[in-house]
Amino acid sequence: MKKKITLKQIARELDVSISTVSKALRNSIEISEDTREKVQAFAKLYNYRPNNIALSLKNRKTKTIGVIIPEIVHHFFSKVIRGIELVANKRGYNVIVGLSNESFDKEVINMQMLANGSIDGFILSISKExxxxxDYHHFIETISQGMPIVMFDRVVNEINCDKVIIDDLKGSKNAVDKLLNNGCKHVAIITTKDYVSVGRLRTQGYLQALEEHKMIADSHLILKVDDELLSEDHLDSLEVEIEELFKKNKKIDGVFAVNELYAIIAMKVARKLGLKIPDDIQFIGFTDGVLSKHATPSLTTVSQHGQEMGEKAADLLINKLENEDEDEDEDEHYETFVIETNLIERESTK
Amino acid sequence: MKKKITLKQIARELDVSISTVSKALRNSIEISEDTREKVQAFAKLYNYRPNNIALSLKNRKTKTIGVIIPEIVHHFFSKVIRGIELVANKRGYNVIVGLSNESFDKEVINMQMLANGSIDGFILSISKExxxxxDYHHFIETISQGMPIVMFDRVVNEINCDKVIIDDLKGSKNAVDKLLNNGCKHVAIITTKDYVSVGRLRTQGYLQALEEHKMIADSHLILKVDDELLSEDHLDSLEVEIEELFKKNKKIDGVFAVNELYAIIAMKVARKLGLKIPDDIQFIGFTDGVLSKHATPSLTTVSQHGQEMGEKAADLLINKLENEDEDEDEDEHYETFVIETNLIERESTK
DNA sequence: TTTTAACACGAAAACGTTTTCGCTAGGCAA
DNA sequence: TTGCCTAGCGAAAACGTTTTCGTGTTAAAA
Known part of the structure; x- marks a missing residue:
């Protein structure tokens, strides 16, 4: 087992100084061709690579970005990570991942673990808790220590930083527009509690679409699901709730769900009740997922472009990191980048 | 913007030496109670945290483990990551993620980026390429430099290291057993090319099950899919291939697929051809995915227990890392841990 | 022959820690 | 008074780099 070789060892072997070795490897003109070749040959032979940690300490840059997301077993978030990793790698950065698991405490702990020198900046999506x-003090503190943050998807106005979001309101408005234009007269929405900003915005989009079509929103058609936990029993009870919704409101001929799973389950319930999709009832979900594409019937969705969000977030963060040096004028100016959504029409709509 | 504070700054402010500050913070008895309290109060006020990078350099340990997987937008792999992250965090480690994207080059590059001091050990699943x-030289090199590796799922005998796998052969044998016991007379398999070890093993399980039931394998019923890329067109052509399989072999009354997507698509094709599931034809997939549960009909699957694999892999790695110091007797001894699979019966089988 | 300039290299600082060792001052015993 | 012990603290090394600033040697210019 040969441990990794260091500059010092090379220097000792070749009987030169550490500085000479370092310079030789970086092709400094200070070093004679002889020595340079000798050193480089030796380094190649022993497969020398500079120690990253030492470099990080010296440069006060780790070339690593920290990503904190609420959940990784989730199509949208894993797509975002893929996007982040893609551009991070292309630009010479590593990605270190922390999962908050929708918990406030884990989010704080994770940020503290990483903020002590391990990374240069954060990309994150806020946990539900x-x-x-x-309580956003951990974000504020991190930023005030000079560590840039880019938020995506689940963002919050109180924090001043770069953000990458989709236009939830417009996206859902378009979706509901589509249903209404397709002839639906009674469109229901299955959404989350209002503290989840994306759920709230998507509900607003639903309401706006109704309004523009001169229709009155019926509160009975708005189902706000408490998704504290997406546990098995929760899914079952969700199914029951939706079934009640359908039974009590037999006129429903269109459903907009703020995520993929809700839509899929709603379709399942509808089929159970003998409704034909899309003839009797049409469905649109909000998502980026794999379920929609392979369900039967396949689900029309508002695409979230998770990978694109990740790429954009990473670019924003790295730009900020690389401009820090020059840009010492501190005219902090933050961007909110909106990714366009689009409707992917499949079999669940006419 | 107050930059992170260091020992040196505290020392200067309080007019003591760096060593005194360090000791005071670690509650050394060398330091008088007076000084200790003074230093700790000051540190708390300025929210001092030791710089991780400096610690890593000093201790020659980063408390970070590198994970390299072929793909992250994948239910199984994201579950594994969740498992890894769970125990890593619990044991005070961070997780840094690299994606090989099924490419040999990216796998090598990623490993090199991380192996230069950034991490203490690897957990990985080998890319298809x-x-x-x-070509496993990068694994061998890494190990020979004293950096432990734990492989999971896609492993390879040539490399001597800890491994976490499922019993692919047994799992698929059980699945096919189930189909045969359920009365299927002509069971087809949809699998991958043989270089993917898990595909090969699952095919073997299929063959063994047939053999034990005194049935002759029919090569026409074995569909080896070339999944170079899981692109859109690939899926379409897969659908065509499966349709041909069914049309040419009308007797097929059971299908075992080595992953979830293949099974779902096969079910779709079967339905298109007017077959009733599970009456005319039964399906079992191999997977850990979300599709199976929410498809209609829901798919009976062999569960892979991704999260458990991740947890086990992380435990194995960290154990090795923490025992390195004492265990200098170098009696390298590697474990291969087999996670039990089990059959989750749903609507696609009788 | 002396001065100058280029060339080739080394010493040392710095990044932020922890830790070993040594030093000083004061207290106590002889 | 002398010697010794201990409490309390500081200096310095070490981790592995990069980089600045010497410094000595040699060859060319004066």
Whole structure:
């Protein structure tokens, strides 16, 4: 087992100084061709690579970005990570991942673990618990220590930083527009509690679409699901709730769901009740997922472009990191980048 | 913007030496109670945290583990990551993620980026291209430099290291057993090319099950899919291939697929051809995915227990890391841990 | 022959820690 | 008074780099 070789060892072997070795490897003109070749040959032979940690310490840059997401077993978030990793790698950065698991405490702990020198900046999406508590001190503290943050998807106005979001309101408005234009007269929405900003915005989009079509929103057609936990029993009870919704409102001929799973389950319930999709009832979900594409019937969705969000977030962060040096004028100016959504029409709509 | 504070700054402010500050913070008895309290109060006020990079350099340990997987937008792999992250965090480690994207080159590059001091050890699943090339020099090199590796799922006998796998052969044998016991007389398999070890093993399980039931394998019922890329067109052509399979072999009354997507698509094709599931034809997939549960009909699957694999892999790695110091007797001894699979019966089988 | 300039290299600082060792001052015993 | 011990603290090394600033040698110019 040969441990990794260091500059010092090379220097000792070749009987030169550490500085000479370092310079030789970086092709400094200070070093004679002889020595340079000798050193480089030796380094190649022993497969020398500079120690990253030492470099990080010296440069006060780790070339690593920290990503904190609420959940990784989730198509949208894993697509975002893929996007982040793609551009991070292309630009010479590594990605270190922390999962908050929708918990405020884990989010804080994770940020503290990483903020002590391990990374140069954060990309994150806020946990539901944090959104509920509305306690953002850990973000503020991190930013005030000079560590840039880019938020995506689940963002919050109170924090001043770069953001990458989709236009939830417009996306859902378009979706509901589509249903209404397709002839639906009674469109229901299956959404989350309001503290989840994306759920709230998507509900607003639903309401706006109705309004523009001169229709009156019926509160009975708005189902706000409490998704504290997406556990098995929760899914079952969700199914029951939806079934009640359908039974009590037999006129429903269109459903907009703020995520993929809700839509899929709603379709399942509809089929159970003998409804034909899309003839009797049409469905649109909000998502980026794999279920929609392979369900039967396949689900029309508002695409979230997770990978694109990740790429954009990473670019924003790295730009900020690389401009820090020059840009010492501190005219902090933050961008909110909106990714366009689009409707992917499949079999669940006419 | 107050930059992170260091020992040196605290020392200067309080007019003591760096060593005194360090000791005071670690509650050394060398330091008088007076000074200790003074330093700790000051540190708390300025929210001092030791710089991780400096610690890593000093201790020659990063408390970070590198994970390299072929793909992250994949239910199984994201579950594994969740498992890894769970125990890593619990044991005080961070997780840094690299994606090989099924490419040999990216796998090598990623490993090199991380192996230069950034991490203490690897957890990885081998990319398809690497399996095809059978070039494992980067693993060997890494291990010979004293950096432990734990492989999971896609492993390879040539490399001597800890491994976490499922019993692919047994799992698929059980699945096919189930189909045969359920009365299927002509069971087809949809699998991958043989260089993917898990595909090969699952095919073997299929064959063994047939054999034990005194049935002769029919090569026409074995569909080996070339999944170079899981692109859109690939899926379409897969659908065509499966349709041909069914049309040419009308007797097929059971299908075992080595992953979830193949099974779902096969079910779709079967339905298109007017077959009733599970009355005319039964399906079992091999997977850990979300599709199976929410498809209609829901798919009976062999569960892979991704999260458990991740947890086990992380435990194995960290154990090795923490025992390195004491265990200098170098009696390298590697474990291969087999996670039990089990059959989750749903609507696609009788 | 002396001065100058280029060339080739080394010493040392710095990044932020922890830790070993040594030093000083004061207290106590002889 | 002398010697010794201990409490309390500081200096310095080490981790592995990069980089600045010497410094000595040699060859060319004066």
């Amino acid at each position: 944090t959104l509920q508590y509305q | 690497t399996l095809q090339y059978q």
